[in-house]
Amino acid sequence: MTAVPSQTDAPRTIVIGFRRWRAWNLRPMLRAQGGTLRFVRDVAGAQAHGPGADDRVIVWGAGTPAGLPALIAHSGATLVRVEDGFIRSVGLGSDLIPPRSLVFDPCGIYFDATRPSRLEQLLAQTAFDAALCDRAARLRAIIVTRGLTKYNIENPAPPHWRSHGRQVVLVPGQVETDASIALGCAAAGVRTNHALLVAVRAARPDAFVVYKPHPDVMAGNRRGALAARATHGLADHVETGASILACLAHADELHTMTSLAGFDALLRGVPVVTHGMPFYAGWGLTHDCAGDHPAHRRRGRRLTLDELVAATLLLYPHYWDPAKAAFVAAESALAAIASERDRLRASPAHDRHARGFWRRQGRKAGVLAWAWLGPGLRD
Structure with missing residues (x-):
């Protein structure tokens, strides 16, 4: 089973630079890990919270906001890079569809070949039984x-x-x-x-x-x-x-x-x-x-091939079930994605959901409206 982040020993989490729609979509997953969650615009905002060695700082992907290396070096906080998982959703991320899987990488990020990532370490070092x-x-x-x-x-x-x-x-x-x-x-x-x-x-x-x-x-x-x-x-x-x-x-x-x-x-x-x-x-x-x-x-x-799959799809990502508001096993998440996809294909709205321009824009506008007008993101 993929290790699910503990809710009892989770550090304080400071999230830097997420767009509001992304913060809105990912907040339930980050809150489920426990601890205090803060979304800030930039490194200065993170610094204002006085991060320490027991805290973690999250950024999206391979981005390195100005001042981030110094913040990590001086605070001792753990830098974690977050990205979509490999089997993500029914719908495009660029259409603001929430992900069903995420990776949390404290080493690098899987698509950055300039340095080792947690996935590369798993592939290189795991004793696959x-x-x-x-x-x-x-x-x-x-x-x-x-x-x-x-x-x-x-x-x-x-x-x-x-x-x-x-x-x-x-x-x-x-x-x-x-x-x-x-x-x-x-x-x-x-x-x-x-x-x-x-x-x-x-x-x-x-x-x-x-x-x-x-x-x-x-x-x-x-x-x-x-x-x-x-x-x-x-x-x-x-x-x-x-x-x-x-x-x-x-x-x-x-x-x-x-x-x-x-x-x-x-x-x-x-x-x-x-x-x-x-x-x-x-x-x-x-x-x-x-x-x-x-x-x-x-x-x-x-x-x-099965060792590659084990690290890439079982050990590295975390899978999310929005109905349960909880992290779940890979098999459960993939079954839910397949069922949602099959229901959509059987519905008359399938083509409009996948390719209808105005329908997609309307759905994106709804996510943006909730992100801006819904409950505040500074928990």
């Missing part, structure tokens, strides 16, 4: 059978491309401003969707290359779209309808910079080529083109 690996294998079977991904909103219909017998290479697009690219790809390596397609075409000149834009880009929430002319001669097909899972079911190989789609592919037995250093690279399960990256040199251990 048979019981844990068996549990991971069962969880992986649930994920594959139920067709779960990070956001769980895409159309499950199969793709309609025709490869005419050629090897199908799937290339998932990424949000090019994401920290996972800045921190997971070498400065002189592949760092854009266009550069990735160029590298794939050079490596697989005879393949049928399918480019799939990122869902946040498709939804209009993030930048990173490639113009059709930019894919000409590089991709044989641009897939904008079928889900990543439907594409994987018809792919022979996946190439990526740091996309979570590579992890989805590994779970389903699809060979993966990495051009950056995502958390799942460097453990002997992928073909890594960035072998000179410092993270690759740190990750010398060879893992089985």
Whole structure:
């Protein structure tokens, strides 16, 4: 079972710089860990609370607000970075849908390959026993059978491309401003969707290359779209309808910079080529083109797929059940996500929920209104 933060020995928690909608969405999860919770705008606000060695300071992702290192050094407080988990929700985070899983990392963060994260430490050091690996294998079977991904909103219909017998290479697009690219790809390596397609075409000149834009880009929430002319001669097909899972079911190989789609592919037995250093690279399960990256040199251990799953989905994240207002086991959370996704697919509102622009904007406006007009966030 994933260790759930204790409510009896939890330190005081000071959260720096969360946007109000994020603070509103995450407050129940942070409060469930016990202790006093404070949301502040910046490091000065945190300093005003006089943090000490028994306290923890939380920031989102890989961000380092001005003055944060000095605050941590002088106070002795524990710095914890928080991010969405790998199977997050039914709906996009960029649509302000609350997460069902979070990671709390006191070392780094999983997508920052410039330094070890707690996940990397787990993968490098854990003695994976048979019981844990068996549990991971069962969880992986649930994920594959139920067709779960990070956001769980895409159309499950199969793709309609025709490869005419050629090897199908799937290339998932990424949000090019994401920290996972800045921190997971070498400065002189592949760092854009266009550069990735160029590298794939050079490596697989005879393949049928399918480019799939990122869902946040498709939804209009993030930048990173490639113009059709930019894919000409590089991709044989641009897939904008079928889900990543439907594409994987018809792919022979996946190439990526740091996309979570590579992890989805590994779970389903699809060979993966990495051009950056995502958390799942460097453990002997992928073909890594960035072998000179410092993270690759740190990750010398060879893992089985179930060991990778055990650390990534059982030991590292915490899973949340909003109905119970409590942390739960991974299996329980994934079952709830799958059930919610299935109910939504069976409803007439499915397409509007997943892709309807105005419906999504209205839902986001509701979250923002509650965040600004609801009870105060300074507990």
